[in-house]
Amino acid sequence: MRHPSLAATAAAVALLAAVCNGCSSSKSSTSTSSAPATASASQSAYASASGSAGTTAGAAAVKVAATGGELGSILVDGQGRTLYLFEADTSSQSTCSDACAAAWPPFTTTGAATAGDGATAGLLGTTKRPDGATQVTYNGHPLYYYAGDAKPGDTTGQDLNQFGASWYVLNAAGAKVEPS
Numbered sequence: 001m002r003h004p005s006l007a008a009t010a011a012a013v014a015l016l017a018a019v020c021n022g023c024s025s026s027k028s029s030t031s032t033s034s035a036p037a038t039a040s041a042s043q044s045a046y047a048s049a050s051g052s053a054g055t056t057a058g059a060a061a062v063k064v065a066a067t068g069g070e071l072g073s074i075l076v077d078g079q080g081r082t083l084y085l086f087e088a089d090t091s092s093q094s095t096c097s098d099a100c101a102a103a104w105p106p107f108t109t110t111g112a113a114t115a116g117d118g119a120t121a122g123l124l125g126t127t128k129r130p131d132g133a134t135q136v137t138y139n140g141h142p143l144y145y146y147a148g149d150a151k152p153g154d155t156t157g158q159d160l161n162q163f164g165a166s167w168y169v170l171n172a173a174g175a176k177v178e179p180s
Helices: 006-020 041-050 099-103
Strands: 060-066 073-077 084-086 113-115 124-128 134-138 160-162 165-169
Touching: 060 134, 113 124
Parallel strands: 060 113
Antiparallel strands: 060 073, 084 165, 124 134, 160 165
C-alpha cells in the first residue's frame, strides 16, 4: 500500500483542520457544504500551483496519462492532475461533502465535460452535487482530487481509506486501479 509522504500528510491534516474548524471526521451523505466549489480553501494545494483546483470554467477535460510507475495510465484533468473515485459512491451521486470534500475536492465544471487523449467521450458525464455544483463523472463515478497531491502527476491519495471507504485512481475504462 502506498502512503503519502510525511510532509504531504502534515499539509493535508493542517489544511483539513483549517477548513473544518472543529467538524467531525465522519462521512456525511446528507449535509451540504456552504463553501463555493470555485474558491474553497481545500483546493489550495492545486490552486497555488495552477490558479484553479476543483472547478473548470467552460469545458472540463479528462484525459489519460501514464504515471511512469506501477499504476500505469490513469485519468487526469486537462492540467495533468490526478482524478480519483470514492468507493462509497455507489451511483453517479456523490456522497462526499463537508470535511470529506475539503480533503477530496470534487472535480466540478461550469461547462461540458470533454474527452481528451485516451479518454472515452461516452463514459463522461456530470451530476449535480448537494451544493448545486456540477461534478464530472467517468463511467458513472464522480471524480475527485486529493488535497495531499501537491502537483500534477502526484498519486498520494491512491488506496487511502478515508471517510468510510477507499479512494482509487481510474484507468481509461473507468475502473479503479488496485495496488499490485
